[in-house]
Amino acid sequence: MSDFESDFMDEDYEDYEYSEDESDKQLLGPSQASQLHTQATFTSDGGFGDDNDDEDFFGDGGDFEPVLNGLKKKKPWEVDFAVYNPHDLQEKQEAIVSRLEPMLALSRDTTSLLLHEFLWKEDPLLESFLMDRGRTLARVGLPESPSGAPQLETGDESFTCEVCFCGGANEQFLRLSCGHRFCGDCYTTYISGKVLEGESWRIRCAAPKCTVLVGLDAAQLLLQGRPELERYKQNLTRSFVKELSTMAWCPAPNCEYAVECQVPQAAWSYTIPTVHCRCGASFCFGCRLEDHVPAPCNLVARWQQKCKDDSETSNWIKANTKECI
Template sequence: MIQKDWRDFIKQAITQGDSQRNIVVSMRENKRTQKHEVQPGTPLATPEKTPKRSKKQLKDEEELDRVFDAHITEELKSDVEDKRAKSNVVLSPTDISHLRDKKTERVSEILHIPYHIAQKLLDHVEWDEDKLLAQYFENKSKLLVAASIDKRSLTPRKRAKKKAKVAPVTQEPKQETCSTCFDDYPESEFSVLEACGHKFCNQCWGGFFESKISEGITVEIRCMHQGCTSIVPGSIVEKLISDEMKLKYSLFLTKEFVNHNKYIRWCPAPGCEYAITEAITECRSLVATCHCGNRICWHCQREAHPPINCKMLNKWNKLTTRDMGALGAVINTNLDVQTLEWLHKNTKSCPFCSSPIQKNDGCYYMQCSNCRKSFCWLCTKPWDTHEATGHFSCPTYNAGEEALRNQPDHVDDDSFAAKKKAIEDFEKLDTRKKSLLQKFTKYYPMFAEVAKSMESSVSNKEIEDLTRELYEKRAIIDSKFLHDAHLALKKAKESLKYSYIDLAFLNPDTKVDLFGFLQDSLKSTITQLTNALGKPVATLDITEVKKLTKLANTHVESLLQEVERTADDYWTKDRKKERKEVVATATPAATEKEGKVGETKPEDKKTEQN
């Protein structure tokens, strides 16, 4: 094919909806087919003469070419962005050690400094190579002082070379006295630091190193000579400590590298030894996902909480530290202190539906008019446990007819005190805060319901057991769909749970019909996927699980997009303050164009009320 034919072929494939990968494969197949069709010695056919095109045809072709180029570029760009957006890097302890060595060696080569000095400098700047290089070349002395590094450490001390003397065979090795333990050892049993020249016996060095490692110090191990700040190279440390202490030293180095590195986070899941880097953005949160299935927020290192940010979650936690049950009862029933005190004095709550019940006369048998369930007035246990003893006795307290009273004997005085305090605190609030708390108590039960369902999530070990069982009973090797399904289920529950917090902070005037519809759709998909995964391995429908996994991810994306759409409708003081600042700094000329000075338009009044 000539170049134009190839372009026409690709354009036709694009219009038919083929992906770029399929187009390239088809092009290669056509080339290979044409190559085999041409036999040796066969004269090449004379190309047909291309008919002359009009200006309009040429213009249309140029426009089509432009659309084609834009399509290919956008498709390639979206493919790269999708790969970046849907993956983060998980590091094992071995990977972490290799990464630390690689970074340290690179800086050591660039700056021509010893390995252990490069490691200390990187640790000082939280392992940010660009920041280290910028500070080093800008003001090296200032950086070394800030990192507590002696300049002599950059250039190892040169020792004078001694001429080798041939000693007699019968001569004993030369003995030296250690200045720490004052014992005599052969010269070969001593080690000297090149940076400072201090020399001690290997036993003293080893004991000193092991004591520092036991304290958790690794990069900061310095010379044991009093007043000396020279850093001891890791090669000397590993040479003079025991094998058991070497393992601790390596482990502490790895932990210190991650703890001081702002680009890496440990996975907080119990028993997980992996670290995570390169978090991805989900709505307003940076989320990192570990191999164990745990998802964390990159900033606060708590459970991943898209679509809300850490600031909103902190506000929610601060407000929900109160007794939400008591506060909810106050708001939803519009009680005042006097009514609450009368109810506490004259009624008992139904043990099944919590409706208040007043006893005028009669036996211990009570039946709630709301839920129609029966219970004992004295102990509030179901009446089924009292049928054998009659209506005028309570076997729980061994009480007879003489103990019958219409006034309730409460055992929940703490609950009453909490409700009373909640009413008093609620009545002191202004209208805005009352409305906000009313929204909180509306969405808190929904939030708590999803949070409770997440407590029974399947662990990574249970997924591995299911994978093994799937292979043994159904000979299915590729079980990646199980990991994807459980991860999608967890992500869906997180998004649904924290979307209720987002609703609680939205402006009361914001339309949330679509928001509620997307929440209901996601909730329905979560239920279906949970039921599909709950089936025994023998009857597990793999096609259905894959379909629901994809559907759950789609619903999550739709919900997060809707959250982004309503991003400017949050009910916060910051927006009011920003609005006042804009109005205050408006020039008279600009104000006169919109209306008279000091006159507020109806839409402005509405914005200020929000």
């Protein structure tokens, strides 16, 4: 060892000071070290400690049970869904309209028409409206600056209804944004007929080839006090459910409930979105057939096609062959 290395190591040893604990450890002999290790390992009762020691540290697992239960893998047919009655559906519509009305700065009637046109998809509607307001409103037959709520006006001497050819100063008429005017009685009869045919928000102006929509406010104004008004509201609700891809009517006879299920269509190939209505019926949200767990929709479709083909084959055999005697 060189003189430099010797001096360097001497300095290290001189600078380092042992603590009392470390000094004690250095002075322990083999038997003392073994005894200290034994005392640290075993408890005073001579065993390896109480079995509850680990439980005291880790707990009994009860606190983790809700988390573990939440992590349990769902079965392919266990999906989240919600059931709505007609009143709930109307409230859901109103909530969506109320949310978008201030964003678009339009009337409630116009906002509702646009939502119907865009199948209640809020983001595409907002994007289209911000990019081209006029073109978006034109999709529902409205000008870029829609007028206020429609009202029945009183005609003048020059007014003549183009349907019944009645007119005069005392005749009430309805005029839409397109400018076409028809008397209140003719418009009421026209809208009532459309409602009985099952239409709702898509009812257009009574003038031939006019694309302007009558609007919800105008329809309800003309149908006020008539039995067709309730039918009109029912048609609106049915349109709402039909236009939403995440909703479907319960297929059970005379059932008025609708079911909402957020499972995307892309997942129907490996899931069986089975939902249960309040009426007691269970059906597959994907194919709208009765509950067919555990078979997936594509397998059920193939089976139905096979049964149909077998039935057609059987009918052909019966029609074209003779029975064996």
